[in-house]
Amino acid sequence: MSSIAAYYNGKTVLITGATGFMGKVLMEKLLRSSPDVEAVYILVRPKAGQSMQERVANMVKSKVFDRVREDCPNFQEKIKPINAELTQPNLAISAKDSQELLSQVNVVFHCAATVRFDEPLKHALLLNVMGTQQLLLLARQMQKLEAFIHISTAYANCNKRNIEEVIYPPPVETKKLCDLVEWLDESIIQEITPKLIGDWPNTYTYTKALAEYLVQQEKEHFNIAIIRPSIVGASWHEPFPGWIDNFNGASGMIIAAGKGILQTVKVNNDAVADLIPVDVVINLMLAVGWYTAVHRPKTVMVYNCTTGGINPFCWGEIGYHVISTFKRNPLEQTFRIPKAQMTSNHLINQYWITVSHKAPAMLYDFYLRLTGRKPRMMKIFNRLHKSMMLLEYFTCQSWEWSSENMNMLMTQLSPEDRRLFNFDVRQLHWSEYIENYCIGAKKYLLNEDMSGIPxxxxxxxxxxxxxxxxxxxxxxxxxxxxxxxxxxxxxxxxxxxxxxxxxxxxxxxxxxxxx
Ligand SMILES: CCCCCCCC/C=C\CCCCCCCC(=O)SCCNC(=O)CCNC(=O)[C@H](O)C(C)(C)COP(=O)(O)OP(=O)(O)OC[C@H]1O[C@@H](n2cnc3c(N)ncnc32)[C@H](O)[C@@H]1OP(=O)(O)O
Ligand SMILES: NC(=O)C1=CN([C@@H]2O[C@H](COP(=O)(O)OP(=O)(O)OC[C@H]3O[C@@H](n4cnc5c(N)ncnc54)[C@H](OP(=O)(O)O)[C@@H]3O)[C@@H](O)[C@H]2O)C=CC1
The missing domain is CATH 1.20.5 (Single alpha-helices involved in coiled-coils or other helix-helix interfaces)
Known part of the structure; x- marks a missing residue:
């Protein structure tokens, strides 16, 4: 019997960010591998005119839960949604719900965050830092808490080249910064943001770095671990190969290339593309939860969850496999034939942007106008160029992450656990993974049927x-x-x-x- 699966049976787990990409895969794996888990509390906010209940009812119908639905048809009975908003005082959780959480929860997985690179600093701080602080306050009062697992990012310290599995001191005193942005005018904050974030490329990575430090400061109160995944991509095996449900990380660019929209991108072909499959991250999270609760390490363990140091793959190779997969399995109604010029030279990239993006977009918009339709291509390309600009920091350089803790944890697992909660990326076959990624994006993200390939x-x-x-x-x-x-x-x-x-x-x- 798997020790990890057995550990979660009978336990009560709290997940934040459960409606997100990683949260859903985590919930699915937890409910499938430990069907006797006592309850899975999830913090959910109402959104886009949908109440919390409506959102959860729609979520459990998602394809991501098809496997667990087959194994345990009543899996949704274990899911207990709690109305919450992480940017509000006390997370806006009612006193009754709060009491329930305090008396029941054994393990917390904190996944909620804003992952947008262009998030205004105030909002990124409110959610990624102050939201985490509020959750930590709640966790402090949980009577049966055995482990608190915080999901950070491998890029939280991307201003360093070699990133160890330690918490680096924060660039500012978090409390002072939060106080400052609370009373400063939004426009002033916007203006001083570049000065405040210094050598971090965006407010996302900056606030994730601040949150890590906050989390570590709670080490006296409960068992804590921090997991730092790199660029989380489609799943390797579970729940299905190629499962993906959002455009973040590399997915948006891969689809744009498949649609023949993206024809040139600024990347260093030889830089390591540190993609990590979502199921690897989830397996590691569940293993870390078990290890932290059962072995109670004395210090806060940080797990860099990356592939570059173990099984490296470069952006150039990714580009090649993406294009060749989409030539064999094209997306529907592509704008142009998939092709990607990949260069780190700014001038060459600008040349290709003009020739391969802007010129065809203008011509197509002209054609749309002539045929009495609304032009739209230039707008799509402007959006794409904005995204490309924000992503190029990550595609033009390489980092080195140590992954000793991930390797150490692997040695602690029984053969059964190593099979059921596999996070050994040495076994990852990149070309096969990229092919499944592209096909998964086609099937699950764009809802295109494979029968439409001819x-x-x-x-x-x-x-x-x-x-x-x-x-x-x-x-x-x-x-x-x-x-x-x-x-x-x-x-x-x-x-x-x-x-x-x-x-x-x-x-x-x-x-x-x-x-
Ligand atoms: C041959 C090809 C080779 C491939 C080359 C790959 C290139 C490199 C790629 C990447 C590497 C770098 C990655 C580093 C990662 C660090 C890791 C982490 O720690 S965290 C997670 C990372 N977080 C993010 O990835 C957020 C990034 N995204 C954003 O910040 C924003 O999305 C932004 C600023 C880039 C764009 O913002 P807007 O406002 O223009 O657009 P919006 O709100 O995202 O999307 C609007 C709608 O369009 C859809 N959409 C987005 N992209 C689409 C696309 N490509 N095609 C179709 N629809 C798309 C969306 O689903 C959305 O739909 P609705 O409004 O919700 O219904
Ligand atoms: N995806 C990636 O490439 C990587 C992700 N990470 C980290 O992993 C974690 C999960 O990322 P991922 O699943 O991709 O992100 P998603 O954007 O898919 O999900 C974010 C989750 O946070 C929730 N959330 C956002 N704002 C609030 C709020 N104000 N109150 C309550 N809940 C809120 C969202 O809820 P709602 O549905 O209501 O919006 C959603 O469930 C994050 O901490 C991220 O930093 C780290 C490295 C890479």
Whole structure:
């Protein structure tokens, strides 16, 4: 019997961010591997006109729960949603719900965060830092708490090249910073944000670094562990190979490439692309929860959850496999044939942006206007360029993370646990993973059926013919203009044509002689 699965049976678990990408995969695996878990409390806020209950009812219908639904049809009875808003005092949890959590919860997984790179500093602080602080206050009063697992990011300390499994001192005193932004005007905060975040690339990584320090300070009160995943991608095996449900990390760019929209991207082809499958992160989280509760390490253990140091793969290789997969399994109604120029040279990238993005977008918008439709391509590309700008910090450089704690934990697991909660990325076969990632994005994110592939291939052939016809016409037009204007070009043209003619005559004559 698996020790990890057995540990969670009979336990009460609290998950924040359960409606998010990782939260859902965590809940699914927990409920499937430990069907006798006592209860899984999830903190959920009402959103987009939907009440908490409506959101949860819709969520449990999601395909991600298909496997657990098959194994335990009543799995949703274990899920106990609690109305909460992490940016509010006391997380806006009612006194009754709060009492229930304080008396029941054994393990906390804190996943909720804003992961947007362009989040205004005030909001990122409110959620990622002050929300975490509020949760820690709640956790302090939990009578049966055995482990508190905080999900950070491998990029929380991306201002360093070599990142150890330790908590680095924060750049500012968190309390002072929070007090400051509380009374400062929004526009002033916006203006001083670059100065405040210093050598962090965005408010997300900066606030995640501050949160780590806060979490560590609670070490006297309960058992804590921090997990730092790198760029979380589609799942490797569970619940299905290629499972993905949002456009974050590399997924949006991969889809944009598959749709033939993204034709050039600024990356260092030789830099390590530190992708990590979501199920690897989830397996590690459950193993860490067990280890922290059962073995009670004396210090706060930090687990860098990365692939680069163990089984490295570069952006150039990813680009190659993404394009080749989408050529074999095209997405529907692609804008152009998938192709990706990948360079870290700013000028070359700008050139390709003009030629391969802006020019086709303008032409297409012109065509839409002519046919009485609303132009939209330029808007899509402007959005894509904004995203590319925010992501390039991560694609043009490499980091080194030590992963001793992840390796140590692996040695602590029984063979059964190592199989059921596999986080050994040495076994990851990248080309196969990327292929499943792309196909998963097609199936689960874009809801495209695999039976539509012949039609999608037909569409690609049509695009290829349009491209050939367009290129030939363009070449002829340019050449005609050139010839009309320059005597020298005319002479060269006549010279080339007469040379071709002579060659043809020679071959025809020699073949006639041979017969
Ligand atoms: C040949 C190809 C090779 C591939 C090359 C790969 C390139 C590199 C890729 C990446 C590497 C770097 C990664 C580093 C990671 C660090 C790790 C972590 O620790 S944390 C997690 C990371 N967090 C994020 O990934 C948030 C990043 N995203 C954002 O901050 C925002 O999304 C932003 C600023 C980039 C764009 O914001 P907006 O406001 O323009 O757009 P919005 O709100 O995101 O999306 C609007 C709607 O469009 C959809 N959408 C987004 N992207 C789409 C797409 N590509 N295609 C179709 N729809 C898309 C969305 O689902 C959304 O839909 P609705 O309004 O909810 O219905
Ligand atoms: N995805 C990645 O590549 C990586 C993620 N991480 C970390 O993993 C964790 C989970 O990320 P991921 O699942 O991808 O993120 P998602 O954006 O998919 O999910 C975020 C979750 O946080 C919840 N949340 C956001 N704001 C609030 C709020 N004010 N009150 C209550 N809940 C809120 C969201 O709820 P709602 O549905 O209501 O919006 C959602 O459930 C984060 O801590 C992130 O920093 C680390 C490294 C990489």
């Amino acid at each position: 039609a999608a291939k037909q569409h690609l052939r049509k695009l290829r013919n349009i491209q050939y016809a367009f290129n030939t016409t363009l070449l002829v037009i340019i050449w005609r203009i050139f010839i009309a204007r320059s005597q020298m070009a005319r002479n060269i043209w006549y010279f080339v044509v007469s040379l071709c003619y002579k060659f043809l005559s020679y071959f025809r004559a020699s073949s006639t002689l041979r017969h």
